[in-house]
Amino acid sequence: MNLKELALILGLSPTTVSRALNGYPEVNEATRERVVAAAKRHNYRPNTRAIRLATGRAMAVGHVIPVATRHEIVNPIFADFIAGAGETYSRNDYDMVLSVVPDADEATTYRALRSKGNVDGVILHGPRLNDPRIPLLHEIGLPFVVHGRSTGTETPYPWVDVNNRRAFQRATEFLLDLGHRRIALVNGLEFMDFAVRRRTGYLDALAARGIIADPALMTSGEMTEIAGHRAGLQMLARPDPPTAFLAASMISGMGVRRAIEEKGLVMGRDISVIIHDDDLSYMKNGEDVPIFTATRSSVREAGRIAAEMLLDLINRPDGQVPQRLLEADLIIGQSTGPAPRQ
Amino acid sequence: MNLKELALILGLSPTTVSRALNGYPEVNEATRERVVAAAKRHNYRPNTRAIRLATGRAMAVGHVIPVATRHEIVNPIFADFIAGAGETYSRNDYDMVLSVVPDADEATTYRALRSKGNVDGVILHGPRLNDPRIPLLHEIGLPFVVHGRSTGTETPYPWVDVNNRRAFQRATEFLLDLGHRRIALVNGLEFMDFAVRRRTGYLDALAARGIIADPALMTSGEMTEIAGHRAGLQMLARPDPPTAFLAASMISGMGVRRAIEEKGLVMGRDISVIIHDDDLSYMKNGEDVPIFTATRSSVREAGRIAAEMLLDLINRPDGQVPQRLLEADLIIGQSTGPAPRQ
DNA sequence: TGCATCATCCAAAGCGGTTTGAATTGATTC
DNA sequence: GAATCAATTCAAACCGCTTTGGATGATGCA
Numbered sequence: 001m002n003l004k005e006l007a008l009i010l011g012l013s014p015t016t017v018s019r020a021l022n023g024y025p026e027v028n029e030a031t032r033e034r035v036v037a038a039a040k041r042h043n044y045r046p047n048t049r050a051i052r053l054a055t056g057r058a059m060a061v062g063h064v065i066p067v068a069t070r071h072e073i074v075n076p077i078f079a080d081f082i083a084g085a086g087e088t089y090s091r092n093d094y095d096m097v098l099s100v101v102p103d104a105d106e107a108t109t110y111r112a113l114r115s116k117g118n119v120d121g122v123i124l125h126g127p128r129l130n131d132p133r134i135p136l137l138h139e140i141g142l143p144f145v146v147h148g149r150s151t152g153t154e155t156p157y158p159w160v161d162v163n164n165r166r167a168f169q170r171a172t173e174f175l176l177d178l179g180h181r182r183i184a185l186v187n188g189l190e191f192m193d194f195a196v197r198r199r200t201g202y203l204d205a206l207a208a209r210g211i212i213a214d215p216a217l218m219t220s221g222e223m224t225e226i227a228g229h230r231a232g233l234q235m236l237a238r239p240d241p242p243t244a245f246l247a248a249s250m251i252s253g254m255g256v257r258r259a260i261e262e263k264g265l266v267m268g269r270d271i272s273v274i275i276h277d278d279d280l281s282y283m284k285n286g287e288d289v290p291i292f293t294a295t296r297s298s299v300r301e302a303g304r305i306a307a308e309m310l311l312d313l314i315n316r317p318d319g320q321v322p323q324r325l326l327e328a329d330l331i332i333g334q335s336t337g338p339a340p341r342q
Numbered sequence: 343m344n345l346k347e348l349a350l351i352l353g354l355s356p357t358t359v360s361r362a363l364n365g366y367p368e369v370n371e372a373t374r375e376r377v378v379a380a381a382k383r384h385n386y387r388p389n390t391r392a393i394r395l396a397t398g399r400a401m402a403v404g405h406v407i408p409v410a411t412r413h414e415i416v417n418p419i420f421a422d423f424i425a426g427a428g429e430t431y432s433r434n435d436y437d438m439v440l441s442v443v444p445d446a447d448e449a450t451t452y453r454a455l456r457s458k459g460n461v462d463g464v465i466l467h468g469p470r471l472n473d474p475r476i477p478l479l480h481e482i483g484l485p486f487v488v489h490g491r492s493t494g495t496e497t498p499y500p501w502v503d504v505n506n507r508r509a510f511q512r513a514t515e516f517l518l519d520l521g522h523r524r525i526a527l528v529n530g531l532e533f534m535d536f537a538v539r540r541r542t543g544y545l546d547a548l549a550a551r552g553i554i555a556d557p558a559l560m561t562s563g564e565m566t567e568i569a570g571h572r573a574g575l576q577m578l579a580r581p582d583p584p585t586a587f588l589a590a591s592m593i594s595g596m597g598v599r600r601a602i603e604e605k606g607l608v609m610g611r612d613i614s615v616i617i618h619d620d621d622l623s624y625m626k627n628g629e630d631v632p633i634f635t636a637t638r639s640s641v642r643e644a645g646r647i648a649a650e651m652l653l654d655l656i657n658r659p660d661g662q663v664p665q666r667l668l669e670a671d672l673i674i675g676q677s678t679g680p681a682p683r684q
Numbered sequence: 685t686g687c688a689t690c691a692t693c694c695a696a697a698g699c700g701g702t703t704t705g706a707a708t709t710g711a712t713t714c
Numbered sequence: 715g716a717a718t719c720a721a722t723t724c725a726a727a728c729c730g731c732t733t734t735g736g737a738t739g740a741t742g743c744a
Contacts, residue, residue, distance in 0.1 A: 688743085713716100
């Protein structure tokens with residue numbers, strides 16, 4: 001069932017039918033009702049491909065998932081971000097198209113998406129310091145929203161980000177208030193912007209109390225259980241081990257916990273741990289009582305916001321450059337306690 | 343730069359340029375080279391929207407992600423499955439479009455995808471017993487591949503699945519061989535097909551040794567850390583606790599481990615644990631030495647296979663109904679050992 | 685030489701919608 | 715009674731490609 005057939009059945013021109021269904025004012029209300037009824041009855045649904053060609057809009061948003069060719073890791077927060085964003089897209093009749101691309105080909109992918117007209121805009125994931133993709137997207141004129149920020153990028157660009165610096169600063173202050181002085185940072189990869197901001201927050205908090213950060217207590221790496229475990233073991237094996245850890249994620253925190261327990265120590269009593277909790281649906285930080293004390297910010301919510309921003313940007317490109325900073329909550333769980341007396 | 347402009351520049355008709363670029367035989371080889379060179383020079387990329395309308399094919403594959411309205415969980419294996427499938431799509435110039443849909447609206451979504459012509463086929467995720475989506479897709483004639491199977495569905499349908507029954511049977515046998523008699527099953531939700539098959543494998547192995555399964559040692563629930571932890575605690579608190587656990591995933595296994603450790607027991611010595619390992623990139627089961635003894639099957643690989651099947655199905659619909667059963671490896675790690683003497 | 689064949693290219697008709705510009709009608713105004 | 719106007723409707727162009735059905739010469743063969 002297509003427009004022409006429907007028009008024939010109704011004894012109207014395709015023009016009028018199209019207008020009736022799209023809510024244009026220049027069509028008699030009685031006619032419109034007749035058309036709408038007929039459309040429902042024959043369950044007519046306009047062909048998306050035709051609409052897209054006719055309107056010149058893709059009615060689709062791209063998410064480019066870079067897969068690092070070295071360490072083939074897909075970011076686990078991805079599923080939840082997508083879930084958040086997807087709801088927004090569905091509501092607005094946009095498609096979400098995912099491109100899984102070896103990170104070396106990312107630039108090509110954006111260019112192709114643009115010139116082939118597959119999408120009206122994109123969400124940029126995992127921004128790095130001075131991320132080259134941002135000027136690239138500006139250059140090719142494809143609307144975009146960054147999930148995160150990119151330190152070093154001069155020209156303004158749309159983003160939604162968690163206040164990572166502030167979150168880790170607060171977490172560090174909280175540990176300091178509990179009497180901890182040797183606080184370890186098990187950070188994400190520090191070419192990622194968020195990781196650098198977190199380190200800054202951590203360092204700021206230490207500096208504010210006149211504590212000199214010990215490079216031996218700072219690592220950065222993949223946010224996996226394994227990496228967290230390894231970092232934890234290494235640091236706890238030192239002659240002057242930390243009494244507390246800041247871990248980059250739920251998952252690396254679990255690795256740290258495993259290291260603590262392997263050493264015969266008890267988390268929350270001997271060693272404190274604070275994680276950053278993205279509030280992933282399949283990786284909840286406890287139900288009523290949180291397992292970990294955590295800085296929490298829902299990545300799903302971030303997805304929702306980013307998607308709304310992008311659709312806005314696509315539909316009125318003249319507006320301001322939207323930017324949104326989300327504050328993380330500090331959730332007190334069972335993994336922290338006063339620093340043990342030496 | 344579009345086809346017409348390029349044709350004008352070359353002094354050729356759009357027809358010839360189109361054919362030259364699409365490798366049709368009826369164009370002079372010299373002409374083809376000239377066209378290809380010009381296309382590259384002006385970096386012409388045909389408009390996808392136009393191709394789609396003209397050819398009547400969407401050049402896109404849909405993945406419908408049902409978001410359960412009750413427990414808002416996004417399946418964590420999703421990211422890796424997508425990564426596997428996405429590679430295949432990119433290579434074949436197909437788009438992957440994700441629809442995040444409240445599970446109640448799933449049927450409507452398939453119907454709409456079909457009649458609006460957004461996709462040429464879909465991957466069905468998370469099949470249940472007697473899954474109504476399978477007859478639905480058959481009815482509306484949208485090519486599809488199921489990731490998993492659906493017990494009770496009579497007519498043949500295309501699928502790729504892990505041999506879950508066999509995997510859990512082997513895991514159970516392995517524990518039995520180690521002398522364990524009280525083996526607990528921390529299963530996924532048992533309206534999911536894979537969970538039922540796993541239970542069957544577990545029960546088969548027990549029955550083959552003449553062991554009567556204890557209902558108190560079987561739970562099914564969300565595959566989260568929390569749920570695994572809760573199940574572990576409950577069972578260990580019994581007067582006749584299990585000496586071994588089978589856990590449905592890496593994540594629920596970590597919950598079980600936490601329960602074991604909270605009880606002051608040591609995993610691999612006091613209590614054995616075997617998990618099913620989907621080989622998720624962000625959740626590796628150890629590097630050289632696996633943390634958990636596990637039945638392992640890469641969900642990413644499954645994604646790759648499913649995608650290839652689907653594209654095949656789309657491009658020659660006359661063929662056989664493809665079905666592919668993947669066997670899981672049994673990986674011996676540190677989480678299992680001989681059953682302790684009572 | 686005449687005719688069939690082949691290689692090469694093109695005009696034009698789709699694909700299924702949207703949108704422009706104009707036509708029709710009845711009511712209103714002068 | 716003619717002119718004006720608003721309310722409706724429609725024919726046709728268009729979006730940018732693919733594909734059908736020729737057209738045009740050159741070549742092969744009897």
